[in-house]
Amino acid sequence: MVKSRLRQLIGTFGPLLVTMTLAxxxxxxxxxGEHGGEHHGLTLFNWPSDAxxxxxxxxxxxxxxxxxxxxxxLIIKNLIASNHERHDTxxxxxxxxxxxxxxxxxxxxxxxxxxxxxxxxxRQLLDLAREGAERDRKRIVAEAEAEAEKILAAAKATAxxxxxxxxxxxxxxxxxxxxxxxxxxxxxxxNDADQRRLVDGYATDVANKTIEGGV
Amino acid sequence: xxxxxxxxxxxxxxxxxxxxxxxxxAFGRGLxxxxxxxxxxxxxxxxxxxILESERYLVSERRGVxxxxxxRLGVEPxxxxxxVYVLDRGRIAGxxxxxxxxxxxxxxxxxxxxxxxxxxxxxxxDASHKIKAALxxxxxxxxxxxxxxxxxxxxxxxxxxxxxxxxxxxxxxLENIRTTLGG
Numbered sequence: 116m117v118k119s120r121l122r123q124l125i126g127t128f129g130p131l132l133v134t135m136t137l138a139x140x141x142x143x144x145x146x147x148g149e150h151g152g153e154h155h156g157l158t159l160f161n162w163p164s165d166a167x168x169x170x171x172x173x174x175x176x177x178x179x180x181x182x183x184x185x186x187x188x189l190i191i192k193n194l195i196a197s198n199h200e201r202h203d204t205x206x207x208x209x210x211x212x213x214x215x216x217x218x219x220x221x222x223x224x225x226x227x228x229x230x231x232x233x234x235x236x237x238r239q240l241l242d243l244a245r246e247g248a249e250r251d252r253k254r255i256v257a258e259a260e261a262e263a264e265k266i267l268a269a270a271k272a273t274a275x276x277x278x279x280x281x282x283x284x285x286x287x288x289x290x291x292x293x294x295x296x297x298x299x300x301x302x303x304x305x306n307d308a309d310q311r312r313l314v315d316g317y318a319t320d321v322a323n324k325t326i327e328g329g330v
Numbered sequence: 331x332x333x334x335x336x337x338x339x340x341x342x343x344x345x346x347x348x349x350x351x352x353x354x355x356a357f358g359r360g361l362x363x364x365x366x367x368x369x370x371x372x373x374x375x376x377x378x379x380x381i382l383e384s385e386r387y388l389v390s391e392r393r394g395v396x397x398x399x400x401x402r403l404g405v406e407p408x409x410x411x412x413x414v415y416v417l418d419r420g421r422i423a424g425x426x427x428x429x430x431x432x433x434x435x436x437x438x439x440x441x442x443x444x445x446x447x448x449x450x451x452x453x454x455x456d457a458s459h460k461i462k463a464a465l466x467x468x469x470x471x472x473x474x475x476x477x478x479x480x481x482x483x484x485x486x487x488x489x490x491x492x493x494x495x496x497x498x499x500x501x502x503x504l505e506n507i508r509t510t511l512g513g
Binding site for chain 1: 449450451453454457460461463464465467468469484485486487489491494496498500501504507508511512
């Protein structure tokens with residue numbers, strides 16, 4: 116990595132250094148005197164030599180444009196490309212960030228909606244639970260009341276039955292005692308005249324019957 | 331004891347031997363007299379029936395005893411001959427059944443039924459006659475009355491004719507009153 120970067124720097128600044136050396140060398144030469152001639156003013160195409168160390172303007176321009184070209188080719192172009200690349204990267208990241216932000220907002224909205232839905236459902240469920248509990252309470256109370264009524268009715272019926280049974284038992288006891296008393300009286304007081312009267316009545320009743328098939 | 335169907339056949343045979351209703355009644359009386367004598371105990375637990383059924387005596391001896399008893403009872407000679415035949419056939423133990431079937435057949439032929447009259451105290455002849463007449467009117471048949479005293483009845487009369495009971499007792503009336511009053 117470092118090696119490739121170093122090579123790029125050498126490639127970029129090498130020609131520039133050569134050109135600048137040449138230019139400096141040209142400008143650094145004495146303006147006439149040392150080589151015996153007097154050369155003043157600008158030249159267009161003169162190539163520096165011992166006779167005339169001046170450099171022509173054309174060469175200077177060529178040198179300048181070459182420098183500009185090299186700067187553009189080796190540095191500015193790369194910088195522009197790098198800037199473009201960074202611009203693109205930043206824009207992409209920005210777009211991604213924007214998209215992520217939008218997505219996050221959507222998720223937040225979605226969760227907020229869900230929360231609202233959950234809240235609504237929670238309220239609904241609570242209401243349903245309350246209604247169900249109320250219904251159950253009413254049903255249980257109604258069943259309990261019905262059961263209580265049944266128990267009450269059964270208890271009442273049992274009490275009535277027992278009272279009726281007791282009443283019948285008392286009646287039976289009274290009737291039994293009365294019958295027993297009547298029996299004792301009859302045993303003591305029944306006489307032949309009574310028997311004759313009963314036999315006569317019995318004979319009359321039997322005689323008035325018709326026994327089918329003669330028994 | 332002999333099978334019922336066999337006893338019925340013997341009874342029917344004796345019935346056919348009677349040529350007239352009077353003779354049939356005489357046969358019945360003789361048969362019933364002999365049947366009654368079979369159960370008479372001599373005081374030692376021995377009855378005429380057990381002697382006649384016993385294999386310890388010869389048939390001729392038992393036959394002699396039977397004839398002797400029949401003569402003493404005044405049993406019709408035909409009936410005596412019938413009883414001797416029954417003895418010879420080894421069916422003398424079936425005489426009570428034969429007698430019962432004979433009586434039923436005789437009653438049926440004579441249009442006669444038997445009634446048991448229970449009363450708390452003995453019935454006077456007049457009362458018995460009234461009840462008998464009433465039963466004969468109700469049934470349209472001659473009724474042979476058998477009276478039984480049952481003090482439990484308190485008063486009144488209960489007549490049973492076959493399976494029919496005509497209850498006129500004070501006891502039953504008291505029970506009816508008890509039922510009516512819910513006792």
